[in-house]
Amino acid sequence: ISDWLKTSASKVKQEKPITLGFSQLGSESAWRLANTASVQDAAAESGIHLVIKNADQSQTKQFEAIRSFIQMKVDVIAIAPVVESGWEDILKEIKQAGIPVVILDRSVNVKDTSLFVTTIGSNLYEEGVKAGKYLIDRMRNETGLIRIAELQGTKGSTPSIQRGEGFRSIIAAREDMVITQSVPADFTEEKGREVMRSFLNVPPDERPQVLFAHNDDMALGAIESIEEAGLKPGIDIVVISVDGSRKALEELASGKLNAVVECNPLLGPQLMQAAKEIMAGRTLPKRMVPPEDIFTQERAAEVVSQRKF
Numbered sequence: 001i002s003d004w005l006k007t008s009a010s011k012v013k014q015e016k017p018i019t020l021g022f023s024q025l026g027s028e029s030a031w032r033l034a035n036t037a038s039v040q041d042a043a044a045e046s047g048i049h050l051v052i053k054n055a056d057q058s059q060t061k062q063f064e065a066i067r068s069f070i071q072m073k074v075d076v077i078a079i080a081p082v083v084e085s086g087w088e089d090i091l092k093e094i095k096q097a098g099i100p101v102v103i104l105d106r107s108v109n110v111k112d113t114s115l116f117v118t119t120i121g122s123n124l125y126e127e128g129v130k131a132g133k134y135l136i137d138r139m140r141n142e143t144g145l146i147r148i149a150e151l152q153g154t155k156g157s158t159p160s161i162q163r164g165e166g167f168r169s170i171i172a173a174r175e176d177m178v179i180t181q182s183v184p185a186d187f188t189e190e191k192g193r194e195v196m197r198s199f200l201n202v203p204p205d206e207r208p209q210v211l212f213a214h215n216d217d218m219a220l221g222a223i224e225s226i227e228e229a230g231l232k233p234g235i236d237i238v239v240i241s242v243d244g245s246r247k248a249l250e251e252l253a254s255g256k257l258n259a260v261v262e263c264n265p266l267l268g269p270q271l272m273q274a275a276k277e278i279m280a281g282r283t284l285p286k287r288m289v290p291p292e293d294i295f296t297q298e299r300a301a302e303v304v305s306q307r308k309f
């Protein structure tokens with residue numbers, strides 16, 4: 001009898017639903033909203049009890065959310081870190097509480113990588129490389145100075161740092177490709193519109209011939225400012241962006257965008273799988289990267305209808 005009770009008790013223990021506390025960094029872009037929806041849908045499908053808190057771009061609010069998860073004694077904590085720095089102390093608090101951590105989407109800059117189990121997210125450096133390679137190829141027959149404007153994402157965030165570095169590593173091959181303007185616009189459409197307006201407020205011979213926007217939302221805002229200035233986006237100014245939202249691919253098909261590097265927001269299923277593996281005591285690779293592509297005008301029309309966000 002006692003053996004039977006022990007095994008059935010252990011079965012009951014395993015069946016207890018996992019509680020996952022997720023500190024989401026904000027709701028700044030279509031990508032972020034799709035990322036949140038993917039986590040919520042995947043939790044519902046996998047029977048994991050999700051407690052999600054939105055930090056509206058504030059790292060302090062992320063710390064508050066995480067401390068509430070520790071109080072609640074959740075089984076696993078997931079963090080989408082708004083910026084890379086400043087995570088050492090809070091990760092040590094979580095470790096003290098004996099709760100495993102999954103880093104989602106962006107990265108944390110900590111020396112002790114035992115402070116988290118795994119990071120699930122894109123190779124953001126590679127996305128910058130793809131943008132650079134597209135530009136080098138497109139400009140292969142152009143000579144003379146090529147002025148590039150860059151709309152950076154959130155200062156200090158992994159996508160902004162790494163997309164910028166990846167892009168620069170490729171265009172360094174041509175000394176006549178120069179980033180003449182580069183300003184953070186926080187991944188939002190509104191700031192993208194604003195900063196692009198300032199980029200265009202220069203004498204015509206100082207105007208950028210290329211815009212590299214670290215995400216679609218800023219590119220879509222910038223397109224409005226380019227048109228407002230009486231210029232044709234995609235023609236007078238080559239526009240390259242990252243994410244692959246439906247709206248961006250529609251503009252790609254219409255010719256106002258020239259290339260969109262894919263960044264996959266649908267990380268929910270991988271996050272839930274990781275939570276289950278952790279709770280089952282299995283070890284995970286330190287890094288898990290979703291597959292990604294680049295979309296150009298030729299392919300835009302065919303893929304736009306398939307986009308999930």
Ligand code: GZL
Binds near residue numbers: 029032215
């Ligand atoms: C990238 C992600 C970025 C997206 C933006 O992994 O962190 O944040 O590219 C989003 O759209 O705001």
